[in-house]
Amino acid sequence: MDKGLLAYLIIPLFAAVVIPFAARNRPRLADVLANVTLLAGLANLAWLALRPSMIAGGFADIPGDGFSLLLVAAIYLVALCVTFFSAWFIEEGLPNRQAYYSLILVSVAAMTGVVTTSDFFTLYVFVEVLAVTSFALITTDESAGGIEGALKYFFLTFPASALIIVGLSILMMTLGSLSYENLRIFMSSDIPSGPVTFAAALMLLGFVIKSGVVPFHAWTPDAYQGAYAPVSAHLAGIVTKISGVYAIVKIATLLRFFDGRATAVSEMLMFLGLLSIVVGALAALKQTSFKRMLAFSSISQVGYIVLAAGLGTPLAIMGAVFHLFNHATFKTVLFLNSASLEKAAGTTDMDKLGGMEHPMPWTSWTSVIALLSTAGVPPLSGFWSKLLIILALWESGLRTYAVVALLFSIVTLAYFMIMQRKVFFGRKSAAAESASEVSAPLLAPAVLMSAVIVAVGLLFPYFYTYVRVVAERIIL
């Protein structure tokens, strides 16, 4: 376990336990406590990683495995946006306000545990904790849609855990231990690796189901659409990535796909990634609800990450890690904005929304930035991460995959342009007439995240150095 980052796990847990006692008579204190904890963690991380001396040294002094640090930063950033947004979004009468904040803090602690552990079983334990907290968070507002989404999530995630356990037991039997290091050493040596690869493939299958990759994506649209609004942002922004995609990337690097080992697994993973890109993009075209469209777009983007992880070359891993971080930022903005839209205009049906730019300029422009970045428009951050992935595919000789990935990126871009035109810049519809911009605190997280998207896009050289350090450390 990465001891340096252990504090980022303990402190949210501590705060989560304190909240029910401290906020018994003053409900608002729960909001304050949650936000302050996350803000403090984020400030500490920024000091760790973004000191001028660190940047000047080319990020060589980053403690441990830079991947964990990057992901903990993403976790805290997204969670802070969600809690800040919730503080102003939750209605006064919601009875389980404290439990909501406690659950978010416990899920942050669990996610930190997931990305800092160095053992497969501990990874499983923390992923289960994350699943349980997400499951309860989805139903915070007791709507019928929330309960349906939560049940579908429940009955798809937990059987996947059984598959992971079977994979773990075979791994324990054939490898002797369950730590990452042993797997890495084993795969670099010349011992024939059939059973170990089989065990890792079983675990990969379990994590693939958990991340909502096609054909196991049935729960994603319902869960995102039915969940309580800030929780959709939390789920789509960071939870599904940490609970599924992180493990896929980690196992992909440990199995050494780039060395030519485990080619069957690698190809299967790439195929599933490509399938997700295609199905997600095509299904998003047909949706009328904004949230459901975003859910399918998420499936498509996760497909890019899985495709790059399946390829496994250093450049592809860089692209995957970068896209993971970027996607967290885009989707947080988009889902928080859809919550704002719903609050102001009363609907998320895209047929009924039109010309929202007039009453809600800030929401519209931040959404536009996030949508363009998802589609991969320069100079925003999404362009660079997609470019890395497509370049990695082209370089490895997989021309068809690269062309298809690029093609669907263009399809997504075209669709988003049409959709933006209608929803944000077209004629004002009836819903737009009665809407007004939401209050400033609700906009602040979206604006912050959009600023991050633009900054990462413009400051790409620094980011590239960081991501390259990460890729070198986790591959070699």
Add this chain to the structure above:
Amino acid sequence: MNSFAMEWYLITLIMFTGFYCMLVSRSIVRQLVGLEIVSKAAMLALISAGALANNLIYAQALLITMIVIEVVVVAAGLALLVKNFRLHGAADIWKLDSLKG
């Protein structure tokens, strides 16, 4: 025949039963029963593998954590089931169709 192979074959059959139950049921409680059966089969697999590798102490340490996790998961599932029943008076998963599109 190899005892490990026979055990795992039976474990696969039990897991198949559990998965079948989850796929076919309409009632949420029954699906939860199916999930429990699948979990038990996974635990049996873990101990069987540990016994073959003569690593039972380690396997048991893993199993204890797994059981703790399983209890909380079942409790969470049942809590949501009871809440759904109280709010909407139904425990039937195919009747939920409020999300469309």
Add this chain to the structure above:
Amino acid sequence: MNDYRLILFLLAALFSVWAVMARRLLTSAIMLALVSVTVSLIFFDYGAPWAGVFELSVCAGLITVLFVGAVSLIRAADEQNPENRSRFHALPLVLAAFAIASWYYLPAFFAELSAWARPGTGGGTIGLALWDMRRPDLLGQILMLAAGVFVIKSVFPRRNEK
């Protein structure tokens, strides 16, 4: 494999099939408890007493109590909507078909897998294993229990006005 363990495995399979096919949910819950007891006995036979004890007290005890409680709470809804039983009655046939089909290649596959097993050390006590080797898991367990408490608080909040 000795006969005792084989009988226990077959019993576990039988009870699980019965649990799936039972008409009343209460019967399903009781059968699930019996599956847990059988699995616990299997653990004892392997020489894994800690696993057996935990399984017996927690799964056969606690989870059964939870299930029976939940089943009695939703009894009214369950009786109004009887399920289509034919798919459940098909289970023995489907299971038999699967068993026969997989008899030809699954045991051979598992036998091959077992040949790759790496013998471990196996020493130490359970306390040592948990505290020394798997300490992060204990942190995970604490987190899980905290999550469970907050889930229950979130799903059943104390309301000030009804």
